[in-house]
Amino acid sequence: MTATIVIPARYASSRYPGKPLVELTGATGQARSLLRRSWDAAVQVPGVRRVVVATDDDRIARHASGFGAEVVMTPDSCRNGTERCAAALQELSPSAGEVIVNLQGDAPLTPPWFVSALVEAMAVPATQVATPVLRLEAEALSSFLDDRGAGLVGGTTAVFDNAGRALYFSKEVIPYTGRRFARGERTPAFHHVGVYAYRPTALKAYAGWPEGRLERWEGLEQLRFMENGVPVTCVEVEARGRAFWELNNPADVARIEAILRDLGQA
Structure with a gap:
């Protein structure tokens, strides 16, 4: 499968x-922005066509270009990352490939095998x-x-059926x-x-749907797919x-910096 992150x-x-643009200090004392560290994580994924x-x-565009990232400008009307990926797809098609991966810019610790599994x-x-x-x-x-x-409001939890199809996502801790x-x-x-990870057809459909009521209450963009009958497959990773x-919060900066030090990441 050809993929673009x-x-x-x-x-x-x-x-x-x-x-x-928040800076995170790594094991060597070097500070890099959250966006730069997320981009560093993305380029480590093997077999990806482009990032x-x-x-x-x-400000973000200048910063990203400054460390060598390819940048696509998208409308300020995008309400979440999935809508922004859909807007980017319009600029990238047809060279984006068979799969679009949304690696949100607040997850710099994402291991490459998580993305490969998707x-x-x-x-x-x-x-x-x-x-x-x-x-x-x-x-x-x-x-x-x-x-x-x-x-x-911290991490999100998920429950899913025996086939891996999501039943619900929540910022509450589920199951109780x-x-x-x-x-x-x-x-x-x-x-x-x-x-x-989305098929381009699913991503294009998403952009045409109104914001879902559960999506609005939870603040979780993936619920819009489920509210419109598109199943979301949960892939268990190790x-x-x-x-x-x-x-997610300013308090998480210290947590992530501690993990960067433990991992020895610059």
């Missing part, structure tokens, strides 16, 4: 304005949209519960378990990793001992 990036985030930053902001899943003709899920270890699940208890888990105990909760976290 699109990194949607906007400056005017309601929760964290200017987030793509593109899609934005509506001149592209492989898209080889099944019936698969229109795919996204990775990672079983939460007990410590990570406790962090999710602590964030929610503190009123912070009623208890915490001990270190090393297997939990039933899955972290939804904010990466998507961390392989590597910590994963997204930058």
Whole structure:
């Protein structure tokens, strides 16, 4: 499957304005922007045709061009990353390939095998949209519960059927378990990793649908597919001992920097 990775990036985030340009310090003390680190993660994925930053902001475009990224300008009316990927597809077609991967710019710790697993899943003709899920270890699940208890919107969780079709995604911690888990105990909760693979036809259809009511309440763009009858395939991936976290809140900067140091990433 030929694939293009699109990194949607906007400056005017309601929760964290200017987030793509926030600097993260790595193991050597070198500071790189969140966007640069996300781009670094994208170019490590084997077999990808091209990596593109899609934005509506001149500051982000200049910054991305400055470190050598290909940039596509998209309308400021795009309400989420999927809409921005759809707008980018209009500029990239027909050379974008068979699969468009949305690697959101707040996930610089995304391992390349997460993306490769999605592209492989898209080889099944019936698969229109795919996204990775990672079983939460007990410590990570406790962090999710602590964030929610503190009123912070942190990671997203997913539940899916026996065939891997998503039943629901939520910023609440689902499924409800009623208890915490001990270190090393297997939990039933899955972290939804904010990466998507789309067939171009599904992406084009998405752009023509109005915002869904569940999408609006949860603030989760993938629910629009489900509300319009397009199944989302959850692909279980393995961390392989590597910590994963997204930058959702300013408090996450320290978490991600600590992981970068542990990984020895510059």
